[in-house]
Amino acid sequence: MRGLTGTGPEGVRGSTQAVIAVGAALAALALFVAACGSGGTGARDEGPAHASAMTGAAASPSPGPAERYQRVDPVALIKGDPEVSGVVKRELKPCNGDEYPVDVSYGNLTDGPVDDVVVNVLTCADAVGIGSYVYRDDDGSFQNVFKSEESPVYAEIDQGVLSVTRQFYEKGDPISTPSGEIVTPYRWSSGRFAPGKSARTEYSKAAGGGPTPAPDN
Incomplete structure (x- = not known):
């Protein structure tokens, strides 16, 4: 038994140092193997580094849809349209120089190949709407x-729906002060616009008063 312990304190210290050295070497080897297994970058291969890679891939946009907007000459469109009455065509004349009283808006109302065109013809003196029209592209021409x-x-596009406002007058109303308005939504269905439920609004006659919705009976 003395043979195992006969080295004394110096032998014990030498053995302890050897054990520590071996443990340190094994720990370093374990860290090296872990680094190799993670691609050489350790914990940086996960978390923010991975998110950046995904963001970069998503940043490449896919090709967008073809441009739907196609500008038209609204005056030529109205004057060349056999559906427009002769009265409206005669009223459609320049107010100042070559400026015609027409409002034009574009939007998707009929799911056509390009945006539909809404044209409002107004009077020069009072800007009162005398005709509202919608044109849809049909094989390269607007119908x-x-x-x-x-x-x-007056017609306008309201969130993909055609909204048509018709003002009404009661006896004695001046042209500048109608009694109210009726707004009717139209939706494209089976190749035509179908009217929805109208909303009637009666304007307040009080000075400075705003529109007063009529009771829904």
Whole structure:
């Protein structure tokens, strides 16, 4: 038994140092193997580094849809349209120089190949709508798919729906002060515009008063 312990304190210290050295070497080897297994970058291969790679891949946009907007000459469109009445065509004349009283808007109302065109014809003196029309692209040319010539009238695009406003007058109302308006939504269905439920608003006669919705009976 003395043979195992006969080295004394110096032998014990030497053995302890040897054990520590071996442990340190094994720990270093374990770290090296872990680094190699993770691609040489350790914990940086995960978390933010991975997110950056994904962001970079997503940053490449896919090709967008073809441009739908196609500008038109609204005056030529109205004057060349056999669906527009002769009265409206005669009223369609320049107010100042070569400026015609027409409002034009573009938008997707009929799911056509390009945006539909909404044209409002107004009077020069009072800017009262005398005709509202919608044109849809049909094999490269615009065709009339909606018209309203019940003056005063004005059509516009409201969140993909055709909204037509018709003002009404009671006896004694001046042209500048109608009694109210009726707004009717139209949706494209089976190749035509179908009217929805109208909303009637009666304007307040009080000075400075705003529109007063009529009771929904």
